[in-house]
Amino acid sequence: MFYGWVLVLVVALGGFSASTEALPVLGIFLKPITEEFGWTRATFTLPLTIGGIAGGGAAILTGPIVDRFGSRWALVAAYGVLGTAFALMSVMENLWHFYALQMVARSMNTGVMAVATAVVIPNWFIARRGRALSLSNLGFPMGAAIIPLFVQALISSSSWRPAAFGVGMLILIVSMVPTALFMRRRPEDMGLLPDGRPPDIRAASSEEPRPRPMVADVSLTLKEALHEPSFYLISAAGFFWWFGRGGLVLHVVAYLTDSGLSPGLAVVALSMQSAFGAAGALLAGFLRDHFNVRYVLAADFALNGIGLAILLSVGPAWVAIVWSIVYGIAQGGSVPLQRLIFADYFGRRHLGSIEGVVRAAQNIAQATGPLAAALAYDATSSYRSIFSVFVLVSMAAMVLVLVARPPAHARDAEDNRTG
Numbered sequence: 001m002f003y004g005w006v007l008v009l010v011v012a013l014g015g016f017s018a019s020t021e022a023l024p025v026l027g028i029f030l031k032p033i034t035e036e037f038g039w040t041r042a043t044f045t046l047p048l049t050i051g052g053i054a055g056g057g058a059a060i061l062t063g064p065i066v067d068r069f070g071s072r073w074a075l076v077a078a079y080g081v082l083g084t085a086f087a088l089m090s091v092m093e094n095l096w097h098f099y100a101l102q103m104v105a106r107s108m109n110t111g112v113m114a115v116a117t118a119v120v121i122p123n124w125f126i127a128r129r130g131r132a133l134s135l136s137n138l139g140f141p142m143g144a145a146i147i148p149l150f151v152q153a154l155i156s157s158s159s160w161r162p163a164a165f166g167v168g169m170l171i172l173i174v175s176m177v178p179t180a181l182f183m184r185r186r187p188e189d190m191g192l193l194p195d196g197r198p199p200d201i202r203a204a205s206s207e208e209p210r211p212r213p214m215v216a217d218v219s220l221t222l223k224e225a226l227h228e229p230s231f232y233l234i235s236a237a238g239f240f241w242w243f244g245r246g247g248l249v250l251h252v253v254a255y256l257t258d259s260g261l262s263p264g265l266a267v268v269a270l271s272m273q274s275a276f277g278a279a280g281a282l283l284a285g286f287l288r289d290h291f292n293v294r295y296v297l298a299a300d301f302a303l304n305g306i307g308l309a310i311l312l313s314v315g316p317a318w319v320a321i322v323w324s325i326v327y328g329i330a331q332g333g334s335v336p337l338q339r340l341i342f343a344d345y346f347g348r349r350h351l352g353s354i355e356g357v358v359r360a361a362q363n364i365a366q367a368t369g370p371l372a373a374a375l376a377y378d379a380t381s382s383y384r385s386i387f388s389v390f391v392l393v394s395m396a397a398m399v400l401v402l403v404a405r406p407p408a409h410a411r412d413a414e415d416n417r418t419g
Contacts, residue, residue, distance in 0.1 A: 002196030003184065004124035008136045010182050011120050014075065014113070015139030017174040019274075020147055020167035021082055021109040027253045028151050028267060032160040037095070042374040045250065047099040051106025052246075052367025056360035058111025063222075063356020067349070070185025071116035078112040079176035081105070086168030090161040110363045118359075119351045122343035123186045126194045130293075130340060134285025137336045141277030141328075148274070152267045194348075219347025220407065225354050230345060233404035235358050237397040238338050239365045241301060244308065244390035245331060247369030252311070255383045259314045272324035273331070280332025287333075288340050297337040298401040303330035305394035312387055345406050 019025060026048065034044050066074055085105035092098055125132040147167065154163035187194055225231045256266035280300075287296045307327025314320050339355075346354055369390075376386035 276328025277332025
């Protein structure tokens with residue numbers, strides 16, 4: 001068996017427990033923590049914003065490190081810090097405790113883990129990149145579907161403190177340990193080639209034909225990528241998407257309960273959204289392996305906007321369920337497709353450095369989206385105006401991707417394949 005598939009499982013396990021620091025799960029802690037301490041929602045959100053922005057600097061530093069040394073020990077350290085932060089959050093008593101822990105945890109999540117995991121699968125796969133990356137991304141939506149139910153059950157039966165300790169232990173056991181044992185940098189380090197193909201294609205003449213690569217195995221440096229207009233267009237599209245996504249998912253449980261749904265039903269809708277995200281991730285990989293990734297990503301961003309528009313009509317419970325299906329499929333495909341388009345356009349050798357710069361900018365969007373939603377709510381006692389803005393930015397992201405033509409080498413590879 002090609003060792004790359006072991007890496008797919010390791011990345012998926014990391015994503016499963018790392019989803020505890022994702023904004024949907026943190027959103028479940030929002031009401032019980034703010035009600036216990038008497039904080040506003042903006043007060044709760046501010047350290048996430050600061051930590052996300054700090055993660056931008058961490059992302060720039062992480063990119064070159066993982067290009068040179070691989071993702072293994074960067075991820076081990078990040079998972080260790082993240083798990084410990086959650087465990088310590090269970091005993092916090094003051095505002096500064098929460099700020100210190102969440103600023104560090106958020107910077108690890110958005111600055112180190114996001115970059116280090118983004119480069120693993122593209123380094124091991126080319127022809128099967130879409131399928132492999134989508135499978136590796138299943139861990140995050142599955143964790144985001146299951147862990148909120150676990151957290152809500154603990155909060156309902158006891159309090160948010162045992163829930164915080166439980167998710168901290170989960171990160172250490174499920175993410176940190178497998179990463180330390182099995183993570184490797186590139187197939188060439190083990191005497192292998194991407195996709196498990198043989199060194200000499202003539203030696204495989206009697207085997208089942210290998211799939212033709214969808215893209216050329218040509219890698220641009222960060223400096224070369226910065227000369228490509230598509231780099232800025234795709235980065236801006238991701239910036240808009242993360243602004244809307246970040247602002248929505250932290251506040252969606254509060255929004256649903258404010259709209260009349262029970263806390264239990266709101267968490268079920270959130271979990272369903274994440275579960276359908278797993279289907280969206282699988283679908284994204286399949287579509288990338290058969291169609292132009294640019295058009296697939298543009299369609300995905302459009303579907304995100306439609307899902308957000310549905311959310312504005314929530315009142316009856318069935319509308320929340322429809323939202324969880326439509327938006328779940330759309331957002332589930334968004335992250336793997338964004339990783340795929342950067343890997344397909346700019347190659348795998350310097351992807352860490354490229355992803356680090358991209359994530360530094362997008363972390364600002366992911367950090368300010370939740371704060372914008374919190375400030376909008378505190379000012380108007382409603383999320384409707386800011387959620388309407390999120391619809392518009394999703395559609396703007398779609399347009400930007402549509403006009404982002406690939407670099408010359410990627411266009412040549414596509415012409416040769418279709419020709």
